[in-house]
Amino acid sequence: MNKTITGFSKLTKSEKIDWLVDTYFKDPASAKALLKQYWNDDKKLQQLHDEFIENTVSNYYLPLGVAPNFLINDKVYAIPMAIEESSVVAAASKAAKFWFDRGGFKTKVISTEKIGQVHFMFNGESTKLEQFFKVIKPKLIENAKPLTKNMEKRGGGILNIELKDKTQDIVNYYQLHATFETLDAMGANFINSCLEQFAETLKEEAQKFELFSSEEKNIQIIMSILSNYVPNCLVRAEVSCNVEELTENSNISAQEFAEKFVQAVNIAEIEPYRAVTHNKGIMNGIDAVVLATGNDFRAVEAGVHAYASRNGQYSSLTHAKIEEGIFTFWMEIPLALGTVGGLTKLHPLVKLALELLGEPTAKELMQIVAVAGLAQNFAALRSLTTTGIQEGHMKMHLMNILNQFEATSEEKTTLVNHFKTHTVTHSTVVAQIEKLRR
Numbered sequence: 459m460n461k462t463i464t465g466f467s468k469l470t471k472s473e474k475i476d477w478l479v480d481t482y483f484k485d486p487a488s489a490k491a492l493l494k495q496y497w498n499d500d501k502k503l504q505q506l507h508d509e510f511i512e513n514t515v516s517n518y519y520l521p522l523g524v525a526p527n528f529l530i531n532d533k534v535y536a537i538p539m540a541i542e543e544s545s546v547v548a549a550a551s552k553a554a555k556f557w558f559d560r561g562g563f564k565t566k567v568i569s570t571e572k573i574g575q576v577h578f579m580f581n582g583e584s585t586k587l588e589q590f591f592k593v594i595k596p597k598l599i600e601n602a603k604p605l606t607k608n609m610e611k612r613g614g615g616i617l618n619i620e621l622k623d624k625t626q627d628i629v630n631y632y633q634l635h636a637t638f639e640t641l642d643a644m645g646a647n648f649i650n651s652c653l654e655q656f657a658e659t660l661k662e663e664a665q666k667f668e669l670f671s672s673e674e675k676n677i678q679i680i681m682s683i684l685s686n687y688v689p690n691c692l693v694r695a696e697v698s699c700n701v702e703e704l705t706e707n708s709n710i711s712a713q714e715f716a717e718k719f720v721q722a723v724n725i726a727e728i729e730p731y732r733a734v735t736h737n738k739g740i741m742n743g744i745d746a747v748v749l750a751t752g753n754d755f756r757a758v759e760a761g762v763h764a765y766a767s768r769n770g771q772y773s774s775l776t777h778a779k780i781e782e783g784i785f786t787f788w789m790e791i792p793l794a795l796g797t798v799g800g801l802t803k804l805h806p807l808v809k810l811a812l813e814l815l816g817e818p819t820a821k822e823l824m825q826i827v828a829v830a831g832l833a834q835n836f837a838a839l840r841s842l843t844t845t846g847i848q849e850g851h852m853k854m855h856l857m858n859i860l861n862q863f864e865a866t867s868e869e870k871t872t873l874v875n876h877f878k879t880h881t882v883t884h885s886t887v888v889a890q891i892e893k894l895r896r
Contacts, residue, residue: 461481461482463477463481466513467512467513471508471514471515474513474515475490475493475494475515476490478515479493493515493516494516496516496517496518496519497516497517498517503806504517506804506805506806510801510804510805520540520541520542520749521540521541521542522538522539522540522750522807522811523538523539523540523541523547523746524536524537524538524539524547524814525537525539525547525550525551525554525830525833526551526554527551527554527555527558528554528558528562528563528826528829528830528833529554529557529558529561529562529563530562530563530564530565530825530826530829531562531563531564531565531825532562535815535816535826536814537550537554537747537815537826537829537830538747538750538751538810538811538814538815539743539746539747539750539830540746540749540750541742541745541746541749543742544857544858546742546743546746546834547746549833549834549837549838549841550743550830550833550834550837552837553833553834553836553837553840554833556706556836556840557697557833557836560697560699560703561697561698561699562697563695563696563697563829563832563833564695564696564697564698565693565694565695565696565825565828565829566693566694566825567692567693567821567824567825568692568693568694568790569690569691569692570639570691570820570821570824571617571637571638571639571688571690571691572637572638572639572640572645572649572684572688572691572794573635573636573637573638573684573685573687573688573690574636574638574649574650574652574653574682574683574684574685575633575634575635575636575653575682575683575684575685576633576634576636576653576656576657576660576679576681576682577631577633577679577680577681577682577683578631578632578633578634578657578660578677578678578679578680579630579631579632579677579678579680580630580632580674580677580678581630581673581674581676582670582671582673582674583674584623584625586669586670586674587621587632587674588621589669590663590664590667590669590670591621593663593667594659594660594663594667595619597659597663598619598634598655598656598659598660599616599619601655601658601659602616602652602655602656605648605651605652605655606652609639609640609641609643609648612641613639613641614638614639614640614641614643615638615639616636616637616638616652617636617637617638617639618636618637619634619635619636619637619656620634620635620636621633621634621635622634622635634653634656634657634660636649636652636653636656637690638652640796640820641820642796642797642798642819642820643796643798643799643820644753644754644794644795644796644799644800645684645794645796645799646684646754646757647799649684650682650683650684653682653683653684654682656682657679657682660677660679661677661679664676664677686757686758686760686761686764686794687760687761687764687765687792688761688792688793688794689765689768689792690792691792691793691794692790692791692792692793693790693791693793693824693825693827693828694788694789694790694828695788695789695791695825695828695829695831695832696786696787696788696789696832697786697787697788697832697836698784698785698786698787699784699785700783700784700785701713701716701780701783701784701785702783704716704785707844707845709844710844715840715843715844716780716785717780718843719778719785719787719839719840719843720778720779720780720785722839722842722843723774723776723777723778723787723839724778726773726774726776727773727774727777728773730771730772730773733766733772733773733774734772736774736775736776736835736838737762737763737766737774737775739834739835739838740775740776740789740791740831740832740834740835741759741762741831742834743830743831743832743833743834743835744758744762744791744793744827744828744830744831744834745758745759746830747826747827747830748795748827750807750808750811751795751797751802751808751811751812751815751823751827752800752801752802752804752805752808752811752812753795753796753800753823754800757794758793758794758795761792761793761794762775762791762792762793765791765792775789775790775791775831775835776788776789776832776835777789787832787836788832789828789831789832789835791828791831793824793827793828795820795823795824795827796820796823797812797817797818797819797820797823856873856874856877856882856887857870857874859884859887859888860873860887860891863888863891865891869891869894869895872894873887873890873891873894876890877890
């Protein structure tokens with residue numbers, strides 16, 4: 459069967475679904491029923507979701523959980539987390555409870571600078587281009603005023619524009635490298651609009667610059683786009699306490715736990731194979747809060763992993779030390795977030811999540827998100843260096859296995875009680891289900 463189609467986007471939602479199920483599914487009626495099962499009964503709310511993206515056919519649910527008891531800079535938060543992975547919310551909650559009685563989490567925003575670039579080709583003398591840039595820099599900023607005036611009223615706007623010579627990497631390649639302050643907005647549309655205005659001014663003014671030859675006047679704009687690498691949009695989160703306060707596990711002393719924990723972090727600092735998994739655990743916490751608050755978790759992921767490689771080798775985002783009997787665990791991480799614009803005023807659950815957090819500013823949200831990542835990493839390393847990761851993770855995964863086998867409520871109660879004192883693996887759960895049903 460021919461599976462291509464012309465004009466798919468012009469079909470109604472029902473027509474799209476009919477074509478999909480008839481073309482791709484063995485049981486079209488069941489596939490159609492499943493898609494409709496996830497529609498919201500509130501037609502206005504469903505339309506809102508339909509219009510977030512193109513070619514919408516249904517909604518895709520993720521659980522929205524809450525990790526309570528986070529003490530951050532002496533203020534208590536319940537943190538919303540949207541994620542499908544078992545044990546993430548439980549681990550974050552456990553870490554929050556552990557640190558609540560030990561002073562909580564301390565955070566600070568180091569900087570909030572965001573970056574955008576105009577990439578262009580210039581075939582000519584670099585000294586003339588530098589002279590040209592000095593002449594037009596004020597005009598670049600002035601011509602963008604209609605775009606920046608409202609942001610400037612709130613204290614943001616364009617921070618600086620630099621000319622960067624990249625001709626050693628690509629012949630004739632240069633950049634306008636611009637920095638911005640976007641306050642509580644994520645700022646992508648604002649930055650990209652400014653960059654496109656810079657590009658237009660650059661081309662127009664080049665045609666008028668008397669020192670340029672006719673060839674030099676023909677600057678070629680390749681693209682104008684923000685960067686998701688924001689090494690100067692940084693937040694720090696940390697926890698610390700006396701070493702003797704560290705353990706709740708009678709099988710390991712506080713000192714031994716602290717030393718093993720620091721060594722585990724040291725390993726992630728120098729071993730990329732470990733660092734990737736180590737940082738993935740941090741992002742379990744970060745992405746869940748970023749997603750719950752309507753921010754762009756793909757942009758955050760890209761920027762964070764680039765930052766983890768900034769010294770030439772992929773490395774741990776977190777660090778730990780013991781000095782004079784004090785254990786300290788911390789992280790500095792780039793997070794470009796917003797609390798206005800995008801989905802923050804559209805998605806009802808995003809609005810609810812932000813209200814749950816006390817309507818934070820972008821800076822406050824940066825700190826909350828960083829804490830979620832640090833807490834998640836602490837919980838993972840605590841398990842890895844004591845009981846092992848599987849004991850806690852598999853117990854949280856138990857319900858997923860039971861649901862795969864369509865366990866009844868009675869079966870779930872029996873099996874959950876059984877595995878309170880037995881090791882959870884997929885095979886042992888299956889064996890117990892079969893035994894129970896016999």
